[in-house]
Amino acid sequence: MKILVLGGGGFIGFHLVNDLVAAGHVVKVLGRNRVPSRPLLPDVQYISGDLADSKLLRDALQDVDAVAHLASGTVPATADKDPGRDIQINLLGTLSVLDDMAACGVKRLLYVSSGGTVYGKPQEIPIPEGHILDPISSYGIVKVAIESYLKLYETKFGLRPIVIRASNPYGPYQGNLGVQGIIGTYLNRALNQQPLEIWGDGSAIRDYIYIKDLTSLCVAALESEKIGIYNGGSGTGTSVSHIAEVISEVVGSPIPIIYKPARSLDVPISVLDIERAKLDFNWDTKIGLREGVASVWSWLKANHAAS
Amino acid sequence: MKILVLGGGGFIGFHLVNDLVAAGHVVKVLGRNRVPSRPLLPDVQYISGDLADSKLLRDALQDVDAVAHLASGTVPATADKDPGRDIQINLLGTLSVLDDMAACGVKRLLYVSSGGTVYGKPQEIPIPEGHILDPISSYGIVKVAIESYLKLYETKFGLRPIVIRASNPYGPYQGNLGVQGIIGTYLNRALNQQPLEIWGDGSAIRDYIYIKDLTSLCVAALESEKIGIYNGGSGTGTSVSHIAEVISEVVGSPIPIIYKPARSLDVPISVLDIERAKLDFNWDTKIGLREGVASVWSWLKANHAAS
Numbered sequence: 153m154k155i156l157v158l159g160g161g162g163f164i165g166f167h168l169v170n171d172l173v174a175a176g177h178v179v180k181v182l183g184r185n186r187v188p189s190r191p192l193l194p195d196v197q198y199i200s201g202d203l204a205d206s207k208l209l210r211d212a213l214q215d216v217d218a219v220a221h222l223a224s225g226t227v228p229a230t231a232d233k234d235p236g237r238d239i240q241i242n243l244l245g246t247l248s249v250l251d252d253m254a255a256c257g258v259k260r261l262l263y264v265s266s267g268g269t270v271y272g273k274p275q276e277i278p279i280p281e282g283h284i285l286d287p288i289s290s291y292g293i294v295k296v297a298i299e300s301y302l303k304l305y306e307t308k309f310g311l312r313p314i315v316i317r318a319s320n321p322y323g324p325y326q327g328n329l330g331v332q333g334i335i336g337t338y339l340n341r342a343l344n345q346q347p348l349e350i351w352g353d354g355s356a357i358r359d360y361i362y363i364k365d366l367t368s369l370c371v372a373a374l375e376s377e378k379i380g381i382y383n384g385g386s387g388t389g390t391s392v393s394h395i396a397e398v399i400s401e402v403v404g405s406p407i408p409i410i411y412k413p414a415r416s417l418d419v420p421i422s423v424l425d426i427e428r429a430k431l432d433f434n435w436d437t438k439i440g441l442r443e444g445v446a447s448v449w450s451w452l453k454a455n456h457a458a459s
Numbered sequence: 460m461k462i463l464v465l466g467g468g469g470f471i472g473f474h475l476v477n478d479l480v481a482a483g484h485v486v487k488v489l490g491r492n493r494v495p496s497r498p499l500l501p502d503v504q505y506i507s508g509d510l511a512d513s514k515l516l517r518d519a520l521q522d523v524d525a526v527a528h529l530a531s532g533t534v535p536a537t538a539d540k541d542p543g544r545d546i547q548i549n550l551l552g553t554l555s556v557l558d559d560m561a562a563c564g565v566k567r568l569l570y571v572s573s574g575g576t577v578y579g580k581p582q583e584i585p586i587p588e589g590h591i592l593d594p595i596s597s598y599g600i601v602k603v604a605i606e607s608y609l610k611l612y613e614t615k616f617g618l619r620p621i622v623i624r625a626s627n628p629y630g631p632y633q634g635n636l637g638v639q640g641i642i643g644t645y646l647n648r649a650l651n652q653q654p655l656e657i658w659g660d661g662s663a664i665r666d667y668i669y670i671k672d673l674t675s676l677c678v679a680a681l682e683s684e685k686i687g688i689y690n691g692g693s694g695t696g697t698s699v700s701h702i703a704e705v706i707s708e709v710v711g712s713p714i715p716i717i718y719k720p721a722r723s724l725d726v727p728i729s730v731l732d733i734e735r736a737k738l739d740f741n742w743d744t745k746i747g748l749r750e751g752v753a754s755v756w757s758w759l760k761a762n763h764a765a766s
Contacts, residue, residue, distance in 0.1 A: 232615075235608065236554050239546065247543050284591050286607075288614065293607040300593075300600040301542065307595065308539075 154178045155374070156216045156258075158203050158249065159223030163326045163333070164264060164318070166190045167367045168220060175371055182212050183223065190325050204245045209252045218260035218374060219253060221246065228269060231291035238290045246298050254309040262374040263302060266295045267317035267383050267424045268358065277389070278359075278425035281317070281381050288419065299381065306379065314373045316366075319385030319424050322444065323363030324451035334395060335360065335445060339452050342403045352414030354393035357421040359385035362439035362447075372433040385424035386437050395441075402445045461485045462681070463523045465510050465556065466530030470633045470640075471571060471625070473497045474674045475527060482678055489519050490530065497632050511548075511555045517563055525567035525681060526560060528553065535576060538598035545597045553605050561616040569681040570609060573602045574624035574690050574731045575665065584696070585666075585732035588624070588688050595726065606688065613686065621680045623673075626692030626731050629751065630670030631758035641702060642667065642752060646759050649710045659721030661700035664728040666692035669746035669754070679740040692731035693744050702748075709752045 155172055159165045160181030172179050173195055180197040192198060201208045203223050213219070225241030246263075253261065269292030271283050287293045302313040322335035338348050361384065369384050400406050430436055439447070462479055466472045467488030479486050480502055487504040499505060508515045510530050520526070532548030553570075560568065576599030578590050594600045609620040629642035645655050668691065676691045707713050737743055746754070 232611075235611075236551055239551060239554070243550075244543055244546060247546070282591075284589075288611065290608070290611060293604055293611070296607070297600050297604045300603070301597070304539075304542075304595065304597060304600070 153217040153375075154180075154215055155218050155220055156180045156182060156212055157220045157222065158182050159221065160196075161185065161190060162222055162224070163323075164321060164363065164366065164370075165222045166325055167323065167363045168222065168370050169193055169196055171364070171367045171371050172220075175375075180212060180216070182209065204248045206248060206252050209249065210256055213252060213256040213258050216258055218262065219249070219258060220262040220370070220374060221249060222264045226291060228289055228291040231294065232289050235290035235293075238294050243294050243297055247301060250301065250305045250311065253311065254305065259310055259312045260374070261302070261311060261313045262370060263298070263313060263315045264370065265299055265315050265317045265381075266292060267319045267385055268422050270296050270299070270317060271422070273419050274421060277421060278387055278423045279383070280425040281383055281428055312379050314376070314378055315381045316370055316373055316384040317381065317424070318366055319359035319361050319383070319422070321361050321363045321366045322448060324448055324455075326363070326448075334392065335399070335448060338395065338399050339403075339445070339449050340456070342399060342407050343452055343456065347408035347410045348396050348399070349410050349412055350392050350396065351412050352392070352418070353411065354396065354409075355391055355420070356414075356418060357389040357391050357423065359388065359423045360390055360395070360441060360444075361386045361437060362444035365437040365439055369429055369433065369435050372435050373429075376433060378432055382429040382432070383424035383426050384429060385426055387424060387426040388441075389421065389423035390441060398442055398445050402442065402449050460524040460682075461487075461522055462525050462527055463487045463489060463519055464527045464529065465489050466528065467503075468492065468494045468497060469529055469531070470630075471628060471670065471673065471677075472529045473632050474630065474670045475529065475677050476500055476503055478671070478674045478678050479527075482682075487519060487523070489516065496634075511552045513555060513559050516556065516559045520559060520563040520565050523565055525569065526556070526565060527569040527677070527681060528556060529571045533598060535596055535598040538601065539596050542597040542600075545601050549601050550604055554608060557608065557612045557616075557618065560618065561612065566617055566619045567681070568609070568618060568620045569677060570605070570620060570622045571677065572606055572622050572624045572688075573599060574626045574692055575729050577603050577606070577624060578729070580726050581728060584728060585694055585730045586690070587732040588690055588735055619686050621683070621685055622688040623677055623680055623691040624688065624731070625673055626666035626668050626690070626729070628668050628670045628673045629755060631755055631762075633670070633755075641699065642706070642755060643759075645702065645706050646710075646752070646756055647763070649706060649714050650759055650763065654715035654717045655703050655706070656717050656719055657699055657703065658719050659699070659725070660718065661703065661716075662698055662727070663721075663725060664696040664698050664730065666695065666730045667697055667702070667748060667751075668693045668744060669751035672744040672746055676736055676740065676742050679742050680736075683740060685739055689736040689739070690731035690733050691736060692733055694731060694733040695748075696728065696730035697748060705749055705752050709749065709756050
């Protein structure tokens with residue numbers, strides 16, 4: 153397929169583009185800025201611009217079979233500081249993409265949503281896709297609204313959307329400045345011989361998935377004929393304290409921990425039920441937590457001098 | 460209380476303002492336009508302007524105890540034609556109101572949401588407030604997002620929101636140009652000796668509530684200390700065909716019916732479970748369908764010459 157990846161310069165996008173090219177697809181990337189820390193990939197066309205720029209997007213859509221939309225102008229923390237901006241960039245930006253796709257007759261869309269925020273406080277663990285949606289952050293509210301608009305455009309314009317609600321991906325090339333991604337952040341601090349910071353008591357449980365396991369799911373989903381919503385996680389819950397332990401083990405020395413107050417918008421636990429994705433895509437995760445963390449650590453040591 | 464009503468010139472707003480004044484409250488109304496067909500009420504201060512005009516709104520909020528937010532720049536049909544505009548006016552407009560309320564320290568908010576659109580296709584009848592939210596129209600998607608932001612502002616700024624998810628209100632002073640409100644539209648056509656138009660086969664079931672029953676619920680909710688979400692309907696389902704029958708009975712002569720294709724975004728049935736409101740507010744509906752329709756018919760004959 154010829155695939156246009158929106159947000160292909162981001163962490164998930166970078167790995168997804170890599171996997172799509174490896175699977176024989178022709179890939180174009182459209183994004184606002186290049187991320188200097190991630191290399192450009194051979195055989196990929198990079199277009200610099202804003203996804204809300206309809207002329208640019210419609211040009212890019214001309215010979216395309218499918219769109220993978222991973223662009224986000226915010227992360228959970230920045231979205232909550234300025235919900236209006238979150239709505240402008242992500243919700244209205246996505247509507248603009250959907251209108252352009254409808255105008256250009258491109259119907260296949262992979263959208264990466266947020267399994268960690270759309271459900272709010274879970275009523276059951278692991279969380280199935282049919283769980284009630286009760287987001288407690290602007291980031292989650294906007295993702296829920298976008299998912300609803302995808303269904304509306306399916307009815308109105310024959311869009312064929314497939315949504316992956318990603319849990320907490322980690323891996324090489326993730327940003328590690330503490331905004332997103334606790335594993336990369338912790339390993340980077342370990343590399344710089346700084347203590348790890350735990351927000352709360354360390355009992356918060358998340359579903360960490362190695363990035364290649366997530367992107368292999370995205371590729372399988374996009375290549376399929378399926379429509380609908382799928383959780384994309386490991387299906388396994390891990391506490392922050394346990395992450396810190398695994399990191400100490402992988403690094404080979406104990407690392408001091410500083411405890412800070414819990415953030416009010418965090419849910420205490422989030423683990424995704426991934427049976428639907430396993431069943432429909434003959435997919436499963438391959439990289440366990442210890443192996444994944446070791447892989448990030450090796451990459452970090454090879455690519456980043458301690459600063 | 461001193462209450463600022465946003466959208467107080469609309470159909471529900473007009474009746475709510477009336478009831479609030481009757482209950483002894485001091486009421487200000489802020490809205491974009493006056494609606495010529497609805498009279499201005501004595502003892503009410505009317506402010507003309509846009510709710511997204513922060514300076515105007517903050518001035519209006521100065522001496523206010525509570526806000527009743529009924530403003531909407533769209534109805535379901537117009538929202539779906541231009542979702543971007545729906546988001547701009549209603550979602551971003553409401554966020555602007557919430558920010559202004561937070562800045563002015565006004566914490567009590569009554570918000571009138573949409574019981575007919577937030578749930579999508581019902582999985583059970585009558586629909587309880589805890590039913591999954593799966594809206595199939597832009598109007599409903601935006602209402603769901605607004606409700607989520609109300610909860611977020613409750614957590615972040617101590618907002619005390621009470622939400623009434625209204626079903627299908629009808630009564631005197633409703634617009635009757637066919638955009639919203641089948642009962643007023645049908646009665647107006649009967650007055651003008653035009654046939655009734657039924658979209659679909661007439662089996663679509665809705666929960667019609669006489670406007671005074673809805674506004675009495677709104678007053679009780681706003682006066683209470685409760686926070687949260689309440690369905691505001693009659694709890695009774697009525698088919699479009701039955702509405703047409705009741706109208707023929709009330710008018711006193713059979714009225715011809717023209718059948719038109721169903722609109723794809725209509726859900727087949729919507730009836731709200733209103734036990735929570737009954738229990739918490741010692742409230743109940745008082746006006747049955749036949750009595751309500753007769754009341755609108757009397758008002759229409761007295762106030763509108765057939766055109």
